[in-house]
Amino acid sequence: DVKVTQSSRYLVKRTGEKVFLECVQDMDHENMFWYRQDPGLGLRLIYFSYDVKMKEKGDIPEGYSVSREKKERFSLILESASTNQTSMYLCASSLVGVNTEAFFGQGTRLTVV
Amino acid sequence: AQSVAQPEDQVNVAEGNPLTVKCTYSVSGNPYLFWYVQYPNRGLQFLLKYITGDNLVKGSYGFEAEFNKSQTSFHLKKPSALVSDSALYFCAVSRYSSASKIIFGSGTRLSIRP
Numbered sequence: 001d002v003k004v005t006q007s008s009r010y011l012v013k014r015t016g017e018k019v020f021l022e023c024v025q026d027m028d029h030e031n032m033f034w035y036r037q038d039p040g041l042g043l044r045l046i047y048f049s050y051d052v053k054m055k056e057k058g059d060i061p062e063g064y065s066v067s068r069e070k071k072e073r074f075s076l077i078l079e080s081a082s083t084n085q086t087s088m089y090l091c092a093s094s095l096v097g098v099n100t101e102a103f104f105g106q107g108t109r110l111t112v113v
Numbered sequence: 114a115q116s117v118a119q120p121e122d123q124v125n126v127a128e129g130n131p132l133t134v135k136c137t138y139s140v141s142g143n144p145y146l147f148w149y150v151q152y153p154n155r156g157l158q159f160l161l162k163y164i165t166g167d168n169l170v171k172g173s174y175g176f177e178a179e180f181n182k183s184q185t186s187f188h189l190k191k192p193s194a195l196v197s198d199s200a201l202y203f204c205a206v207s208r209y210s211s212a213s214k215i216i217f218g219s220g221t222r223l224s225i226r227p
Contacts, residue, residue, distance in 0.1 A: 004156070033214075033215070035217075040122070040219060041219060042119075042203060042217045042218055042219035043157075043203065043217035043220075044217075045214060045216070048214060056214075058214070088212045090156055090157065092157075092215075094154075094215070096119075098145045098207040099145045099146055099162065099164040099207065101159040101162055102159070102215055103156075103159070104149075104156035104157040104158070105156050106154075106155060107154075107155070107156050108158045
């Protein structure tokens with residue numbers, strides 16, 4: 001069974017903290033994605049990676065960075081957490097190609113206080 | 114720019130009745146369209162996709178979707194709704210640049226009443 005695993009389901013952090021969200025996939029997928037989900041806004045792409053050490057900005061990259069040192073792992077970093085980054089964060093992976101579906105992790109609900 | 118729109122925030126249907134969740138898209142070139150479902154406190158699950166060929170695509174859990182090029186729509190349908198179909202549904206389009214990026218609509222909450 002295919003699997004995308006996010007390290008935490010729920011996370012509470014303080015304003016100004018550096019926050020790491022980890023994601024691991026076991027499907028040998030080239031593409032990995034970080035999305036943010038907010039009510040009424042759907043899923044918005046933060047960053048995606050199409051290979052190890054390769055990344056591209058999505059639609060809302062400000063305040064975030066990513067790291068992909070190994071093919072199976074994709075990390076999202078909040079350099080200095082702010083309350084407007086309180087959200088549900090979803091990691092996904094897929095094979096290369098425009099017609100391939102994405103597989104999602106269970107999500108991390110991050111609250112910044 | 115490529116985009117996808119879901120015009121209804123919520124759809125309410127009685128159990129046993131047919132259901133439709135609407136999606137329209139705007140892309141240049143051939144569209145690659147997807148439907149995903151999200152159950153409470155879960156990640157998204159893939160339901161079905163349109164790549165090319167038959168305009169009626171069948172997917173998981175008895176769902177199907179109809180691709181209409183002239184209306185640029187990709188509506189999700191099911192002949193007979195179940196209470197367990199209640200969830201959040203997302204339409205998505207694949208946007209091609211240096212690698213595939215999947216762009217999602219805002220989501221439609223489907224509520225099936227017994």
